[in-house]
Amino acid sequence: MTGPDVLHPRLPSPLREVTDDRFARHGIRLLLKRDDLIHPELVGNKWRKLAPNLAAAAGRPVVTFGGAYSNHLRATAAAGRLLGVPTIGVVRGQELAGRPLNPSLARCARDGMRLHFVDRSTYRRKAEPEAREAILRACGAEDAYVVPEGGSNAAAVRGCRALGEELGDVADVVAVACGTGGTLAGLAAGLSPGRRALGVAVLRGGFLAGDVRRLQERAFGGPRGDWRLEERFHFGGYARVPPELDAFAADFERRHGLPVERLYVAKMLYALTALAEEGAFPRGSTVAAVVTGRPFP
Known part of the structure:
Protein backbone atom coordinates (compact mmCIF):
# COMPACT_ATOMS: atom_id res chain seq x y z
CA MET A 1 0.00 0.00 0.00
CA THR A 2 1.34 3.45 -0.94
CA GLY A 3 -1.19 5.50 1.00
CA PRO A 4 -4.42 7.26 0.03
CA ASP A 5 -2.73 9.13 -2.87
CA VAL A 6 -3.15 5.94 -4.93
CA LEU A 7 -6.86 6.77 -4.98
CA HIS A 8 -6.18 9.82 -7.20
CA PRO A 9 -8.77 12.31 -5.95
CA ARG A 10 -9.88 15.28 -8.02
CA LEU A 11 -9.32 18.14 -5.59
CA PRO A 12 -10.56 20.71 -5.07
CA SER A 13 -13.90 19.44 -6.27
CA PRO A 14 -15.71 21.64 -8.84
CA LEU A 15 -18.02 24.47 -7.84
CA ARG A 16 -20.97 25.14 -10.14
CA GLU A 17 -23.54 27.92 -10.07
CA VAL A 18 -27.07 26.97 -11.10
CA THR A 19 -30.05 29.16 -11.90
CA ASP A 20 -33.17 28.01 -10.06
CA ASP A 21 -36.23 30.22 -9.82
CA ARG A 22 -37.12 28.78 -6.41
CA PHE A 23 -34.00 30.53 -5.08
CA ALA A 24 -33.66 33.41 -7.55
CA ARG A 25 -37.09 34.87 -6.73
CA HIS A 26 -35.92 35.27 -3.14
CA GLY A 27 -32.66 36.92 -4.20
CA ILE A 28 -30.56 33.84 -3.37
CA ARG A 29 -27.61 32.61 -5.43
CA LEU A 30 -27.25 28.80 -5.45
CA LEU A 31 -23.92 27.00 -5.86
CA LEU A 32 -23.32 23.24 -6.06
CA LYS A 33 -20.08 21.93 -4.58
CA ARG A 34 -19.59 18.79 -6.68
CA ASP A 35 -17.89 16.52 -4.18
CA ASP A 36 -19.52 13.63 -6.04
CA LEU A 37 -16.83 14.13 -8.69
CA ILE A 38 -13.81 13.65 -6.39
CA HIS A 39 -13.38 9.99 -7.33
CA PRO A 40 -15.38 7.58 -9.52
CA GLU A 41 -15.87 5.11 -6.65
CA LEU A 42 -15.07 6.95 -3.40
CA VAL A 43 -17.54 9.75 -3.71
CA GLY A 44 -17.38 13.07 -1.90
CA ASN A 45 -17.26 13.00 1.86
CA LYS A 46 -16.57 9.25 1.76
CA TRP A 47 -13.16 9.93 0.22
CA ARG A 48 -12.49 12.80 2.61
CA LYS A 49 -13.30 10.65 5.65
CA LEU A 50 -11.73 7.39 4.50
CA ALA A 51 -8.41 8.69 3.20
CA PRO A 52 -6.93 9.63 6.61
CA ASN A 53 -8.27 6.44 8.19
CA LEU A 54 -6.78 4.26 5.47
CA ALA A 55 -3.45 5.96 6.00
CA ALA A 56 -3.69 5.25 9.73
CA ALA A 57 -4.59 1.60 9.05
CA ALA A 58 -1.16 1.18 7.41
CA GLY A 59 -2.20 -1.90 5.45
CA ARG A 60 -3.97 -3.70 8.28
CA ALA A 144 -7.87 -4.96 12.52
CA TYR A 145 -8.12 -1.18 12.25
CA VAL A 146 -11.66 -0.16 13.22
CA VAL A 147 -13.50 2.64 11.42
CA PRO A 148 -16.79 3.67 13.06
CA GLU A 149 -20.20 3.65 11.39
CA GLY A 150 -20.36 6.33 8.72
CA GLY A 151 -16.60 6.79 8.94
CA SER A 152 -16.90 9.66 11.44
CA ASN A 153 -14.02 9.90 13.90
CA ALA A 154 -11.40 12.52 14.73
CA ALA A 155 -9.26 11.64 11.70
CA ALA A 156 -12.28 11.88 9.39
CA VAL A 157 -13.34 15.23 10.83
CA ARG A 158 -9.88 16.65 10.25
CA GLY A 159 -10.04 15.30 6.70
CA CYS A 160 -13.37 17.07 6.10
CA ARG A 161 -11.94 20.39 7.30
CA ALA A 162 -10.41 20.70 3.81
CA LEU A 163 -13.94 20.88 2.37
CA GLY A 164 -14.58 24.08 4.31
CA GLU A 165 -11.16 25.43 3.38
CA GLU A 166 -11.86 24.85 -0.32
CA LEU A 167 -15.07 26.88 -0.01
CA GLY A 168 -13.51 29.56 2.16
CA ASP A 169 -15.70 32.64 1.91
CA VAL A 170 -17.48 32.01 -1.42
CA ALA A 171 -20.84 31.35 0.27
CA ASP A 172 -22.70 32.77 3.23
CA VAL A 173 -24.18 29.38 4.08
CA VAL A 174 -22.83 25.94 3.14
CA ALA A 175 -25.28 23.04 3.48
CA VAL A 176 -24.48 19.35 3.77
CA ALA A 177 -26.57 16.26 4.47
CA CYS A 178 -25.76 14.61 7.81
CA GLY A 179 -25.88 10.99 8.88
CA THR A 180 -23.23 10.78 11.59
CA GLY A 181 -22.14 14.44 11.74
CA GLY A 182 -18.48 14.05 10.81
CA THR A 183 -18.63 16.03 7.58
CA LEU A 184 -20.49 18.90 9.23
CA ALA A 185 -18.00 18.99 12.11
CA GLY A 186 -15.05 19.28 9.73
CA LEU A 187 -16.76 21.58 7.22
CA ALA A 188 -17.62 24.14 9.91
CA ALA A 189 -14.03 24.13 11.14
CA GLY A 190 -12.67 24.92 7.69
CA LEU A 191 -14.97 27.76 6.64
CA SER A 192 -13.83 31.37 6.79
CA PRO A 193 -15.01 33.48 9.76
CA GLY A 194 -18.50 34.85 9.27
CA ARG A 195 -19.64 31.88 7.15
CA ARG A 196 -22.08 29.29 8.48
CA ALA A 197 -22.41 25.56 7.95
CA LEU A 198 -25.89 24.04 7.85
CA GLY A 199 -26.36 20.32 8.45
CA VAL A 200 -29.54 18.63 7.21
CA ALA A 201 -30.21 15.47 9.23
CA VAL A 202 -31.29 12.50 7.11
CA LEU A 203 -32.43 10.39 10.06
CA ARG A 204 -34.57 10.87 13.12
CA GLY A 205 -33.35 11.01 16.67
CA GLY A 206 -32.37 14.52 17.71
CA PHE A 207 -28.90 13.36 18.82
CA LEU A 208 -26.71 14.70 16.02
CA ALA A 209 -25.92 18.07 17.61
CA GLY A 210 -24.29 16.34 20.55
CA ASP A 211 -22.39 14.03 18.21
CA VAL A 212 -21.03 16.98 16.21
CA ARG A 213 -19.85 18.71 19.37
CA ARG A 214 -18.13 15.52 20.57
CA LEU A 215 -16.44 14.99 17.21
CA GLN A 216 -15.09 18.53 17.18
CA GLU A 217 -13.82 18.07 20.72
CA ARG A 218 -11.94 14.92 19.71
CA ALA A 219 -10.62 16.38 16.46
CA PHE A 220 -9.74 19.91 17.52
CA GLY A 221 -9.95 20.01 21.31
CA GLY A 222 -13.10 22.15 21.31
CA PRO A 223 -15.81 23.80 19.18
CA ARG A 224 -14.93 25.20 15.79
CA GLY A 225 -16.88 27.38 13.37
CA ASP A 226 -20.49 28.48 13.15
CA TRP A 227 -22.91 25.65 12.43
CA ARG A 228 -26.47 24.53 13.07
CA LEU A 229 -28.64 21.52 12.34
CA GLU A 230 -31.96 21.36 10.51
CA GLU A 231 -33.84 18.22 11.56
CA ARG A 232 -37.25 18.62 9.89
CA PHE A 233 -36.44 17.01 6.55
CA HIS A 234 -35.56 13.38 7.29
CA PHE A 235 -38.79 12.18 5.60
CA GLY A 236 -39.38 9.50 8.21
CA GLY A 237 -35.81 8.33 8.76
CA TYR A 238 -32.75 6.94 7.08
CA ALA A 239 -33.31 5.31 3.67
CA ARG A 240 -36.92 6.56 3.60
CA VAL A 241 -37.71 8.02 0.18
CA PRO A 242 -41.44 8.78 -0.05
CA PRO A 243 -42.99 9.73 -3.41
CA GLU A 244 -42.84 13.46 -2.63
CA LEU A 245 -39.07 13.34 -2.15
CA ASP A 246 -38.52 11.13 -5.19
CA ALA A 247 -40.58 13.51 -7.35
CA PHE A 248 -38.61 16.49 -6.05
CA ALA A 249 -35.30 14.79 -6.87
CA ALA A 250 -36.46 13.82 -10.36
CA ASP A 251 -37.54 17.42 -11.00
CA PHE A 252 -34.18 18.76 -9.81
CA GLU A 253 -32.43 16.32 -12.16
CA ARG A 254 -34.50 17.60 -15.11
CA ARG A 255 -33.89 21.23 -14.23
CA HIS A 256 -30.13 21.02 -13.77
CA GLY A 257 -28.86 17.82 -15.39
CA LEU A 258 -27.56 16.59 -12.05
CA PRO A 259 -28.07 12.98 -10.89
CA VAL A 260 -29.56 13.36 -7.40
CA GLU A 261 -28.77 10.69 -4.80
CA ARG A 262 -31.96 10.07 -2.83
CA LEU A 263 -30.87 9.10 0.73
CA TYR A 264 -28.75 12.17 1.47
CA VAL A 265 -28.49 14.75 -1.30
CA ALA A 266 -32.20 14.91 -2.15
CA LYS A 267 -33.13 15.65 1.46
CA MET A 268 -30.54 18.41 1.68
CA LEU A 269 -31.69 20.05 -1.57
CA TYR A 270 -35.35 19.74 -0.54
CA ALA A 271 -34.53 21.40 2.78
CA LEU A 272 -32.80 24.30 1.06
CA THR A 273 -35.75 24.97 -1.25
CA ALA A 274 -38.13 24.89 1.71
CA LEU A 275 -35.91 27.17 3.79
CA ALA A 276 -35.61 29.62 0.91
CA GLU A 277 -39.41 29.75 0.67
CA GLU A 278 -39.62 30.33 4.43
CA GLY A 279 -37.26 33.32 4.19
CA ALA A 280 -34.48 31.65 6.18
CA PHE A 281 -31.80 33.23 3.95
CA PRO A 282 -31.62 37.03 3.58
CA ARG A 283 -31.88 38.46 0.06
CA GLY A 284 -28.47 38.69 -1.50
CA SER A 285 -27.26 35.49 0.20
CA THR A 286 -25.12 32.90 -1.55
CA VAL A 287 -25.91 29.34 -0.53
CA ALA A 288 -23.63 26.43 -1.43
CA ALA A 289 -24.99 22.87 -1.40
CA VAL A 290 -22.41 20.10 -1.01
CA VAL A 291 -23.26 17.20 -3.32
CA THR A 292 -21.82 14.34 -1.30
CA GLY A 293 -22.94 11.40 -3.42
CA ARG A 294 -24.62 10.19 -6.57
CA PRO A 295 -27.28 7.58 -7.29
CA PHE A 296 -26.25 3.94 -6.92
CA PRO A 297 -26.27 2.34 -10.40
Missing part, protein backbone atom coordinates in the same frame (compact mmCIF):
# COMPACT_ATOMS: atom_id res chain seq x y z
CA PRO A 61 -7.43 -5.18 7.61
CA VAL A 62 -10.18 -2.62 8.08
CA VAL A 63 -13.40 -3.37 9.96
CA THR A 64 -16.33 -0.98 9.79
CA PHE A 65 -20.07 -0.89 10.41
CA GLY A 66 -23.27 -0.03 8.56
CA GLY A 67 -26.82 -0.86 7.63
CA ALA A 68 -27.93 -2.87 4.64
CA TYR A 69 -27.89 0.19 2.34
CA SER A 70 -24.82 1.92 3.76
CA ASN A 71 -22.94 4.17 1.35
CA HIS A 72 -20.05 4.03 3.79
CA LEU A 73 -19.78 0.23 3.52
CA ARG A 74 -19.72 0.48 -0.27
CA ALA A 75 -17.01 3.12 -0.22
CA THR A 76 -14.87 1.18 2.26
CA ALA A 77 -15.18 -1.98 0.18
CA ALA A 78 -14.17 -0.10 -2.97
CA ALA A 79 -11.19 1.48 -1.19
CA GLY A 80 -10.09 -1.93 0.04
CA ARG A 81 -10.18 -3.31 -3.50
CA LEU A 82 -8.26 -0.35 -4.91
CA LEU A 83 -5.58 -0.49 -2.21
CA GLY A 84 -5.40 -4.26 -1.79
CA VAL A 85 -6.52 -3.99 1.85
CA PRO A 86 -8.86 -6.65 3.33
CA THR A 87 -12.17 -5.20 4.54
CA ILE A 88 -14.89 -6.57 6.79
CA GLY A 89 -18.31 -4.98 7.01
CA VAL A 90 -20.36 -5.56 10.18
CA VAL A 91 -23.95 -5.27 8.99
CA ARG A 92 -26.92 -4.41 11.19
CA GLY A 93 -29.61 -7.11 11.00
CA GLN A 94 -28.84 -10.77 11.61
CA GLU A 95 -32.10 -11.66 9.87
CA LEU A 96 -30.42 -10.61 6.61
CA ALA A 97 -27.88 -13.42 6.83
CA GLY A 98 -28.59 -16.16 4.31
CA ARG A 99 -30.90 -14.00 2.22
CA PRO A 100 -30.02 -12.76 -1.27
CA LEU A 101 -27.90 -9.64 -0.97
CA ASN A 102 -29.42 -6.32 -1.97
CA PRO A 103 -27.56 -4.40 -4.72
CA SER A 104 -25.61 -2.33 -2.19
CA LEU A 105 -24.30 -5.29 -0.19
CA ALA A 106 -23.75 -7.30 -3.37
CA ARG A 107 -21.45 -4.53 -4.59
CA CYS A 108 -19.54 -4.70 -1.29
CA ALA A 109 -19.10 -8.43 -1.71
CA ARG A 110 -17.90 -8.07 -5.31
CA ASP A 111 -15.30 -5.59 -4.08
CA GLY A 112 -13.99 -8.22 -1.70
CA MET A 113 -15.58 -7.10 1.55
CA ARG A 114 -16.39 -9.94 3.94
CA LEU A 115 -19.85 -9.33 5.43
CA HIS A 116 -20.60 -10.21 9.04
CA PHE A 117 -24.22 -9.85 10.14
CA VAL A 118 -25.12 -9.11 13.76
CA ASP A 119 -28.46 -8.75 15.51
CA ARG A 120 -29.77 -5.25 16.10
CA SER A 121 -29.29 -5.38 19.86
CA THR A 122 -25.61 -6.24 19.49
CA TYR A 123 -25.22 -3.61 16.79
CA ARG A 124 -26.58 -0.89 19.07
CA ARG A 125 -23.88 -1.79 21.61
CA LYS A 126 -21.01 -1.79 19.10
CA ALA A 127 -19.33 1.24 20.71
CA GLU A 128 -19.08 -0.53 24.08
CA PRO A 129 -15.58 -2.05 24.46
CA GLU A 130 -16.78 -5.54 25.45
CA ALA A 131 -19.36 -5.72 22.67
CA ARG A 132 -16.87 -4.47 20.10
CA GLU A 133 -14.23 -6.97 21.18
CA ALA A 134 -16.78 -9.78 20.89
CA ILE A 135 -17.70 -8.65 17.38
CA LEU A 136 -14.07 -8.48 16.33
CA ARG A 137 -13.41 -11.96 17.74
CA ALA A 138 -16.40 -13.33 15.86
CA CYS A 139 -15.00 -11.76 12.68
CA GLY A 140 -11.53 -13.14 13.34
CA ALA A 141 -10.24 -9.57 13.17
CA GLU A 142 -8.87 -8.76 16.63
CA ASP A 143 -5.90 -6.88 15.14
Whole structure:
Protein backbone atom coordinates (compact mmCIF):
# COMPACT_ATOMS: atom_id res chain seq x y z
CA MET A 1 0.00 0.00 0.00
CA THR A 2 1.34 3.45 -0.94
CA GLY A 3 -1.19 5.50 1.00
CA PRO A 4 -4.42 7.26 0.03
CA ASP A 5 -2.73 9.13 -2.87
CA VAL A 6 -3.15 5.94 -4.93
CA LEU A 7 -6.86 6.77 -4.98
CA HIS A 8 -6.18 9.82 -7.20
CA PRO A 9 -8.77 12.31 -5.95
CA ARG A 10 -9.88 15.28 -8.02
CA LEU A 11 -9.32 18.14 -5.59
CA PRO A 12 -10.56 20.71 -5.07
CA SER A 13 -13.90 19.44 -6.27
CA PRO A 14 -15.71 21.64 -8.84
CA LEU A 15 -18.02 24.47 -7.84
CA ARG A 16 -20.97 25.14 -10.14
CA GLU A 17 -23.54 27.92 -10.07
CA VAL A 18 -27.07 26.97 -11.10
CA THR A 19 -30.05 29.16 -11.90
CA ASP A 20 -33.17 28.01 -10.06
CA ASP A 21 -36.23 30.22 -9.82
CA ARG A 22 -37.12 28.78 -6.41
CA PHE A 23 -34.00 30.53 -5.08
CA ALA A 24 -33.66 33.41 -7.55
CA ARG A 25 -37.09 34.87 -6.73
CA HIS A 26 -35.92 35.27 -3.14
CA GLY A 27 -32.66 36.92 -4.20
CA ILE A 28 -30.56 33.84 -3.37
CA ARG A 29 -27.61 32.61 -5.43
CA LEU A 30 -27.25 28.80 -5.45
CA LEU A 31 -23.92 27.00 -5.86
CA LEU A 32 -23.32 23.24 -6.06
CA LYS A 33 -20.08 21.93 -4.58
CA ARG A 34 -19.59 18.79 -6.68
CA ASP A 35 -17.89 16.52 -4.18
CA ASP A 36 -19.52 13.63 -6.04
CA LEU A 37 -16.83 14.13 -8.69
CA ILE A 38 -13.81 13.65 -6.39
CA HIS A 39 -13.38 9.99 -7.33
CA PRO A 40 -15.38 7.58 -9.52
CA GLU A 41 -15.87 5.11 -6.65
CA LEU A 42 -15.07 6.95 -3.40
CA VAL A 43 -17.54 9.75 -3.71
CA GLY A 44 -17.38 13.07 -1.90
CA ASN A 45 -17.26 13.00 1.86
CA LYS A 46 -16.57 9.25 1.76
CA TRP A 47 -13.16 9.93 0.22
CA ARG A 48 -12.49 12.80 2.61
CA LYS A 49 -13.30 10.65 5.65
CA LEU A 50 -11.73 7.39 4.50
CA ALA A 51 -8.41 8.69 3.20
CA PRO A 52 -6.93 9.63 6.61
CA ASN A 53 -8.27 6.44 8.19
CA LEU A 54 -6.78 4.26 5.47
CA ALA A 55 -3.45 5.96 6.00
CA ALA A 56 -3.69 5.25 9.73
CA ALA A 57 -4.59 1.60 9.05
CA ALA A 58 -1.16 1.18 7.41
CA GLY A 59 -2.20 -1.90 5.45
CA ARG A 60 -3.97 -3.70 8.28
CA PRO A 61 -7.43 -5.18 7.61
CA VAL A 62 -10.18 -2.62 8.08
CA VAL A 63 -13.40 -3.37 9.96
CA THR A 64 -16.33 -0.98 9.79
CA PHE A 65 -20.07 -0.89 10.41
CA GLY A 66 -23.27 -0.03 8.56
CA GLY A 67 -26.82 -0.86 7.63
CA ALA A 68 -27.93 -2.87 4.64
CA TYR A 69 -27.89 0.19 2.34
CA SER A 70 -24.82 1.92 3.76
CA ASN A 71 -22.94 4.17 1.35
CA HIS A 72 -20.05 4.03 3.79
CA LEU A 73 -19.78 0.23 3.52
CA ARG A 74 -19.72 0.48 -0.27
CA ALA A 75 -17.01 3.12 -0.22
CA THR A 76 -14.87 1.18 2.26
CA ALA A 77 -15.18 -1.98 0.18
CA ALA A 78 -14.17 -0.10 -2.97
CA ALA A 79 -11.19 1.48 -1.19
CA GLY A 80 -10.09 -1.93 0.04
CA ARG A 81 -10.18 -3.31 -3.50
CA LEU A 82 -8.26 -0.35 -4.91
CA LEU A 83 -5.58 -0.49 -2.21
CA GLY A 84 -5.40 -4.26 -1.79
CA VAL A 85 -6.52 -3.99 1.85
CA PRO A 86 -8.86 -6.65 3.33
CA THR A 87 -12.17 -5.20 4.54
CA ILE A 88 -14.89 -6.57 6.79
CA GLY A 89 -18.31 -4.98 7.01
CA VAL A 90 -20.36 -5.56 10.18
CA VAL A 91 -23.95 -5.27 8.99
CA ARG A 92 -26.92 -4.41 11.19
CA GLY A 93 -29.61 -7.11 11.00
CA GLN A 94 -28.84 -10.77 11.61
CA GLU A 95 -32.10 -11.66 9.87
CA LEU A 96 -30.42 -10.61 6.61
CA ALA A 97 -27.88 -13.42 6.83
CA GLY A 98 -28.59 -16.16 4.31
CA ARG A 99 -30.90 -14.00 2.22
CA PRO A 100 -30.02 -12.76 -1.27
CA LEU A 101 -27.90 -9.64 -0.97
CA ASN A 102 -29.42 -6.32 -1.97
CA PRO A 103 -27.56 -4.40 -4.72
CA SER A 104 -25.61 -2.33 -2.19
CA LEU A 105 -24.30 -5.29 -0.19
CA ALA A 106 -23.75 -7.30 -3.37
CA ARG A 107 -21.45 -4.53 -4.59
CA CYS A 108 -19.54 -4.70 -1.29
CA ALA A 109 -19.10 -8.43 -1.71
CA ARG A 110 -17.90 -8.07 -5.31
CA ASP A 111 -15.30 -5.59 -4.08
CA GLY A 112 -13.99 -8.22 -1.70
CA MET A 113 -15.58 -7.10 1.55
CA ARG A 114 -16.39 -9.94 3.94
CA LEU A 115 -19.85 -9.33 5.43
CA HIS A 116 -20.60 -10.21 9.04
CA PHE A 117 -24.22 -9.85 10.14
CA VAL A 118 -25.12 -9.11 13.76
CA ASP A 119 -28.46 -8.75 15.51
CA ARG A 120 -29.77 -5.25 16.10
CA SER A 121 -29.29 -5.38 19.86
CA THR A 122 -25.61 -6.24 19.49
CA TYR A 123 -25.22 -3.61 16.79
CA ARG A 124 -26.58 -0.89 19.07
CA ARG A 125 -23.88 -1.79 21.61
CA LYS A 126 -21.01 -1.79 19.10
CA ALA A 127 -19.33 1.24 20.71
CA GLU A 128 -19.08 -0.53 24.08
CA PRO A 129 -15.58 -2.05 24.46
CA GLU A 130 -16.78 -5.54 25.45
CA ALA A 131 -19.36 -5.72 22.67
CA ARG A 132 -16.87 -4.47 20.10
CA GLU A 133 -14.23 -6.97 21.18
CA ALA A 134 -16.78 -9.78 20.89
CA ILE A 135 -17.70 -8.65 17.38
CA LEU A 136 -14.07 -8.48 16.33
CA ARG A 137 -13.41 -11.96 17.74
CA ALA A 138 -16.40 -13.33 15.86
CA CYS A 139 -15.00 -11.76 12.68
CA GLY A 140 -11.53 -13.14 13.34
CA ALA A 141 -10.24 -9.57 13.17
CA GLU A 142 -8.87 -8.76 16.63
CA ASP A 143 -5.90 -6.88 15.14
CA ALA A 144 -7.87 -4.96 12.52
CA TYR A 145 -8.12 -1.18 12.25
CA VAL A 146 -11.66 -0.16 13.22
CA VAL A 147 -13.50 2.64 11.42
CA PRO A 148 -16.79 3.67 13.06
CA GLU A 149 -20.20 3.65 11.39
CA GLY A 150 -20.36 6.33 8.72
CA GLY A 151 -16.60 6.79 8.94
CA SER A 152 -16.90 9.66 11.44
CA ASN A 153 -14.02 9.90 13.90
CA ALA A 154 -11.40 12.52 14.73
CA ALA A 155 -9.26 11.64 11.70
CA ALA A 156 -12.28 11.88 9.39
CA VAL A 157 -13.34 15.23 10.83
CA ARG A 158 -9.88 16.65 10.25
CA GLY A 159 -10.04 15.30 6.70
CA CYS A 160 -13.37 17.07 6.10
CA ARG A 161 -11.94 20.39 7.30
CA ALA A 162 -10.41 20.70 3.81
CA LEU A 163 -13.94 20.88 2.37
CA GLY A 164 -14.58 24.08 4.31
CA GLU A 165 -11.16 25.43 3.38
CA GLU A 166 -11.86 24.85 -0.32
CA LEU A 167 -15.07 26.88 -0.01
CA GLY A 168 -13.51 29.56 2.16
CA ASP A 169 -15.70 32.64 1.91
CA VAL A 170 -17.48 32.01 -1.42
CA ALA A 171 -20.84 31.35 0.27
CA ASP A 172 -22.70 32.77 3.23
CA VAL A 173 -24.18 29.38 4.08
CA VAL A 174 -22.83 25.94 3.14
CA ALA A 175 -25.28 23.04 3.48
CA VAL A 176 -24.48 19.35 3.77
CA ALA A 177 -26.57 16.26 4.47
CA CYS A 178 -25.76 14.61 7.81
CA GLY A 179 -25.88 10.99 8.88
CA THR A 180 -23.23 10.78 11.59
CA GLY A 181 -22.14 14.44 11.74
CA GLY A 182 -18.48 14.05 10.81
CA THR A 183 -18.63 16.03 7.58
CA LEU A 184 -20.49 18.90 9.23
CA ALA A 185 -18.00 18.99 12.11
CA GLY A 186 -15.05 19.28 9.73
CA LEU A 187 -16.76 21.58 7.22
CA ALA A 188 -17.62 24.14 9.91
CA ALA A 189 -14.03 24.13 11.14
CA GLY A 190 -12.67 24.92 7.69
CA LEU A 191 -14.97 27.76 6.64
CA SER A 192 -13.83 31.37 6.79
CA PRO A 193 -15.01 33.48 9.76
CA GLY A 194 -18.50 34.85 9.27
CA ARG A 195 -19.64 31.88 7.15
CA ARG A 196 -22.08 29.29 8.48
CA ALA A 197 -22.41 25.56 7.95
CA LEU A 198 -25.89 24.04 7.85
CA GLY A 199 -26.36 20.32 8.45
CA VAL A 200 -29.54 18.63 7.21
CA ALA A 201 -30.21 15.47 9.23
CA VAL A 202 -31.29 12.50 7.11
CA LEU A 203 -32.43 10.39 10.06
CA ARG A 204 -34.57 10.87 13.12
CA GLY A 205 -33.35 11.01 16.67
CA GLY A 206 -32.37 14.52 17.71
CA PHE A 207 -28.90 13.36 18.82
CA LEU A 208 -26.71 14.70 16.02
CA ALA A 209 -25.92 18.07 17.61
CA GLY A 210 -24.29 16.34 20.55
CA ASP A 211 -22.39 14.03 18.21
CA VAL A 212 -21.03 16.98 16.21
CA ARG A 213 -19.85 18.71 19.37
CA ARG A 214 -18.13 15.52 20.57
CA LEU A 215 -16.44 14.99 17.21
CA GLN A 216 -15.09 18.53 17.18
CA GLU A 217 -13.82 18.07 20.72
CA ARG A 218 -11.94 14.92 19.71
CA ALA A 219 -10.62 16.38 16.46
CA PHE A 220 -9.74 19.91 17.52
CA GLY A 221 -9.95 20.01 21.31
CA GLY A 222 -13.10 22.15 21.31
CA PRO A 223 -15.81 23.80 19.18
CA ARG A 224 -14.93 25.20 15.79
CA GLY A 225 -16.88 27.38 13.37
CA ASP A 226 -20.49 28.48 13.15
CA TRP A 227 -22.91 25.65 12.43
CA ARG A 228 -26.47 24.53 13.07
CA LEU A 229 -28.64 21.52 12.34
CA GLU A 230 -31.96 21.36 10.51
CA GLU A 231 -33.84 18.22 11.56
CA ARG A 232 -37.25 18.62 9.89
CA PHE A 233 -36.44 17.01 6.55
CA HIS A 234 -35.56 13.38 7.29
CA PHE A 235 -38.79 12.18 5.60
CA GLY A 236 -39.38 9.50 8.21
CA GLY A 237 -35.81 8.33 8.76
CA TYR A 238 -32.75 6.94 7.08
CA ALA A 239 -33.31 5.31 3.67
CA ARG A 240 -36.92 6.56 3.60
CA VAL A 241 -37.71 8.02 0.18
CA PRO A 242 -41.44 8.78 -0.05
CA PRO A 243 -42.99 9.73 -3.41
CA GLU A 244 -42.84 13.46 -2.63
CA LEU A 245 -39.07 13.34 -2.15
CA ASP A 246 -38.52 11.13 -5.19
CA ALA A 247 -40.58 13.51 -7.35
CA PHE A 248 -38.61 16.49 -6.05
CA ALA A 249 -35.30 14.79 -6.87
CA ALA A 250 -36.46 13.82 -10.36
CA ASP A 251 -37.54 17.42 -11.00
CA PHE A 252 -34.18 18.76 -9.81
CA GLU A 253 -32.43 16.32 -12.16
CA ARG A 254 -34.50 17.60 -15.11
CA ARG A 255 -33.89 21.23 -14.23
CA HIS A 256 -30.13 21.02 -13.77
CA GLY A 257 -28.86 17.82 -15.39
CA LEU A 258 -27.56 16.59 -12.05
CA PRO A 259 -28.07 12.98 -10.89
CA VAL A 260 -29.56 13.36 -7.40
CA GLU A 261 -28.77 10.69 -4.80
CA ARG A 262 -31.96 10.07 -2.83
CA LEU A 263 -30.87 9.10 0.73
CA TYR A 264 -28.75 12.17 1.47
CA VAL A 265 -28.49 14.75 -1.30
CA ALA A 266 -32.20 14.91 -2.15
CA LYS A 267 -33.13 15.65 1.46
CA MET A 268 -30.54 18.41 1.68
CA LEU A 269 -31.69 20.05 -1.57
CA TYR A 270 -35.35 19.74 -0.54
CA ALA A 271 -34.53 21.40 2.78
CA LEU A 272 -32.80 24.30 1.06
CA THR A 273 -35.75 24.97 -1.25
CA ALA A 274 -38.13 24.89 1.71
CA LEU A 275 -35.91 27.17 3.79
CA ALA A 276 -35.61 29.62 0.91
CA GLU A 277 -39.41 29.75 0.67
CA GLU A 278 -39.62 30.33 4.43
CA GLY A 279 -37.26 33.32 4.19
CA ALA A 280 -34.48 31.65 6.18
CA PHE A 281 -31.80 33.23 3.95
CA PRO A 282 -31.62 37.03 3.58
CA ARG A 283 -31.88 38.46 0.06
CA GLY A 284 -28.47 38.69 -1.50
CA SER A 285 -27.26 35.49 0.20
CA THR A 286 -25.12 32.90 -1.55
CA VAL A 287 -25.91 29.34 -0.53
CA ALA A 288 -23.63 26.43 -1.43
CA ALA A 289 -24.99 22.87 -1.40
CA VAL A 290 -22.41 20.10 -1.01
CA VAL A 291 -23.26 17.20 -3.32
CA THR A 292 -21.82 14.34 -1.30
CA GLY A 293 -22.94 11.40 -3.42
CA ARG A 294 -24.62 10.19 -6.57
CA PRO A 295 -27.28 7.58 -7.29
CA PHE A 296 -26.25 3.94 -6.92
CA PRO A 297 -26.27 2.34 -10.40
